[in-house]
Amino acid sequence: MNMARLAAMDATLAARMLNEVREATLAGQRARIAPRPVIEQSWGRMLRGGVDPDHDFRSGLLSGDEVRRRREESPLRQVLPVLRVGLLSVADAAQHIMVIADAEGRVLWREGSRRVLRKADGLGLQPGADWREDVVGTNGVGTPVVVRRPVQVFAGEHFVRSHTSWTCTGAPIIDPRDGRLIGVVDVSGPLETMHPATLAWVDSVAKLAEAHLREAHLASLERLRAVAAPALARLGGRALAVDRDGWAAAVTGMPYVRRIGLPASLSPGSRWLPALGSCTVEPLAGGWLLRVEDEPLATGTPRIVLDLLRPDRCALTVEAPAGSWSRELSPRHAELLFLLTEHRSGRGAAGLADDLFGDASRTVTVRAEMSRIRRYLGELLHHRPYRFHEDAEVEVLLPDDPRDLLPRSTGPAVTRRRAAAGGGPPLRP
Template sequence: MVRSSPEAAVATGDDPRDYARLLAAVYDATMAGDRAPARPRAVIAESWEQLMADGVDPARHRDPLVESDELDALRRRSGLVGVLEEMSRGLGSLTADGDNIVVVADSRGRVLWRSGHASVLQRADSLGFVEGAHWGEGAVGTNAIGTALVSRQSVQIFSAEHYQPSHHTWTCAGAPIRDPRTGRVLGVVDVSGPAATVHPTTVTVVDLVARLAESRLRETHDRLLNEIRAVSAPILAAVAAPALAVDTDGWVAAVGSVPVCTRLQLPGDPAAGPAWVPTIGWCDFEPLPGGWLVRVVRDGAARDESVTTVVVDLIGEPTVRVSGRQGRWHRIVSRRHAQILRLLAQHPAGRSAAELSVDLYGDDGHTVTVRAEMSRLRRQLPGLVAARPYRCADGVVMQLRPDGVASDTSSAG
């Protein structure tokens, strides 16, 4: 994928103080619904418009802190532990003078780590910019972490481009870190500091460090697959039935008497017993160092269920739990995606992009945004959501908890 160069918030040669005064006037006019003296940058305008449409109050909205024990678990699951030291080292030149801090957040904008000079960290504390804090757009508005996650690009935010007035004395630059295997965003690396420290090259450096982190993640995964391949080779040679060796995420390291593929969709708990694997059928799973030996069960086809049950759990982090024809697995989804699934469950006949725009935003003027969200949702939940109109796929039974609202869109039998 070709990436464009990240856009600096303040151009080389511009006076940051003059620009900050202009941004303050633009911000005040925009929030008051008046004509602004200038239009903010496109990424800022889109962020503000979406936040205002969602009813986010720039003065009061903030999510609670993540508990310390949960924070440790989020760090382990983030997939970023192995590149943390390298990112900190790569950004050392931006923090050496003590004016900036480095922050790493997860894919939902929760601050996992931060480092920097004590004086700047104390200033960050006063904003709630601490480990465990939610820093997505829905929690604190436009900022380099949340806006990088929404836009999926590196961004620099300066002064009154921030949605919350309390952040107008700050500047920040954030870059998304993608899983090189899937393209899924794992998190964001961010450099933040007082507005006076803004520099046009900061966002370029942060973007470069994020790309280097992705390269290291790719190298680490390749080494893991080679290790699994070496361990599994003699086993696959001795197994009479079709089998594969995969890592814990289903990436294929080696195959034996099975059509070559790149990745398997593993069940939520492979150790629980035989499970249905799409494109292959029923399989047994045996643990390998770093992954699984997957044996195809030849007589398993008769055990395939006729429907797939999808339970959307709306308590806490929205979670989709799948069982039946497509195996057993689960995914954590965003609140927006949970809201869309609830609408699909309540409208078995389906909803058009325009209808979903009205449902979600109050008018039909956001169809492009809806289609983009549906595309992401369908990639995250393969085979569960159909299009034209958007609806539960044939053979899918969707249930909502704790609502108890259910929609049976199964056409099987």
Template sequence: MRPEHLDAAVPEPADQRRYTRALASAREAVLAGQRPRVPVRSPIIDSWRRVRRHGLDPDRGRDVEPVSLTEVEWRRQRCGLAGDPWRTLRTGLLPAADSAGHIVVVVDRDGRLLWREGNRAVLRRADRLGFVEGASWGERSVGTNAIGTALVEGRPLHVHATEHYVGTHHPWTCAAAPVHDPRDGRLLGVVDVSGPRETVHPSMLALVSAVAAMAEARLREAHRDQLDRLRAIAAPLLARIPGQALVVDRNGWVAASTGLPPIDRVALPAQLDAQRVWVPAFGDCVLEPLPEGVLLRPGGLQRAASARVVLDLRGPRPQLTVHRDSGSWSYRLSARHADVLAHLADHPEGCSAADLAGHLFADPARTVTVRAEMSRLRKRFGDLLDRRPYRFRPELDVAVLR
């Protein structure tokens, strides 16, 4: 085999049978703990060795039950790829994949399969393999494959035929590329095109990589739009604030500032659920949540501003309005969150997780669910809510309109 094939995405058609046979013998050597006699691409042999250490069955992998469709939908909404990114991936890949006898697959950062579309016959073959929505396609579950190995390697990858660790995957070829959040570089998931190994095409990896880059560009555009909306809120707000202040999104990207030299981004703490936070280069800062961002005022001696909070339950969609010296902001609420906030307003002395579980579910034992809901609320309204016990902060003026 020519040396340039070692790091190529996939061999040329004339070499594919020879490549497949050579890789089969190399895989057998690695399974036996021996050094393979033929060259193997570094991401493949590194993956084989990782998977072997995990103790995965090389013939059939590991039985991992797919998560429920309810959880699949929950993961779709939280993975960062729903909406425009998924439409970009689908539009860019599905026509070519379908005509070539392939399917398009998207997984989240955990390797859970969230979407799949494409050639119907190949979808039926995928069903028999367990390659279905909700399945885990990480290396620990199914061994070396383009999806799981791209998640580990963090780069586009083609895995062909006997490069797969698990024998039942040898009839397949797949090309995958990771998709990252341009705001913070966080891995969101992987997009993949898979099909029978006879349909392999050397350009498929380039296509998948290009479309993944397009999805990231869409995310970048959406972030710019979000900063523009935040900038529109920030301009009148900062005009009324003396001294230094910044309005940033929740990843620390600066929409606007006053009294400070230009800066693109600040390092925010992971949790924005306190009235004061410590920010590198600024020290202690007073924090106020805003729609899609936060207001930071450097200076640890500043007193956190009081506020009037109005919870309006009268319309079809509950709403929370916060009136501060810096401005007034309204937030739409889910029915569950409105119920929690109304209960806290009715009990200014505070509630435990068990109290809230009894109110919400008539089951005081469901404290884990309550804590998850309160964590989400505190991310949005961190300077309004106390914990231990859960309550509105005592200095707030809280009114409920029913």
């Protein structure tokens, strides 16, 4: 049943049906209508995490100074005009509000209908509030952070009972430079004011915001290229100018590379980088000048740690003789690296395509993603077949409950792994 369309035609009936589904499912009974998969899975996470559906828990608000600091430092600040133009005028007229939260689910901005803003105050949906899913239950801010896709939560689909008169639609905003989640934009209001097209509307505006970030990034690379050109022209040997995220603006003495992996704590001096080996790192306005040194790499056993403990944030840490670094992973890269830990002897593109999509012919997508992974893992990841370096120690940190393993993944191999460990459907009797 299309609940969005039903809510638009008869909000009272929709709310009653959703409440029946919610009460039956949370009581371990089979409802007449099954909850949508994204909602059922979220409720399962809440029950396993001990969130009380009858208790409106709110953590302490951030101070005004901390909210202002986060606003100043957030890349979301760059897309505020896009979000306001795309959402705010319609939201205000339709008695909604626009809510913008950071990657941690902290509300940074909210604007829109004054009447709805007052209702939001009663729910604790205000600047500085923590709206992570594992704090306030299934909702249009915290749930998109976990599943990394747009989610609409109607009335009784909220896990916490006090939120069931509310409906919210949120879409994640992904930084195009590194695939990192930087926040969520949400449109919220009473159930009777929502429209079936709200989900597509909010998602399209989030995509416009990402396109704006992409254009701004390209402009910054052009500026860096102009700064680096005189220095590169004077150099012999291999060198490149990259921005703070490792995107190449200019290259000399070597084939062009689009991006290389950089440690978060990179500083000037002699450094070892997985993709290049030993380098001399010099600061540039807006980035770094990397001069490749033709020296042997430090010897020793590297250690690779794949951290899948948190369903909303996966990370990779490499501890090598020449230095250590960590990186937050996109959901797709987390899937692929997990699959390689399951196949230490190696896995070809066709096998990974079958694992991810149930279709061994989708090798082009797999090869493109593996190429991106090799940019930051360098020689620690071999190909033909894809596999970790034979001397590397590889450790995987898995969640306590197997149902929380890569919850966004629908890949057949990941699904089988969850089921084999006892992670079947979370709520069905």
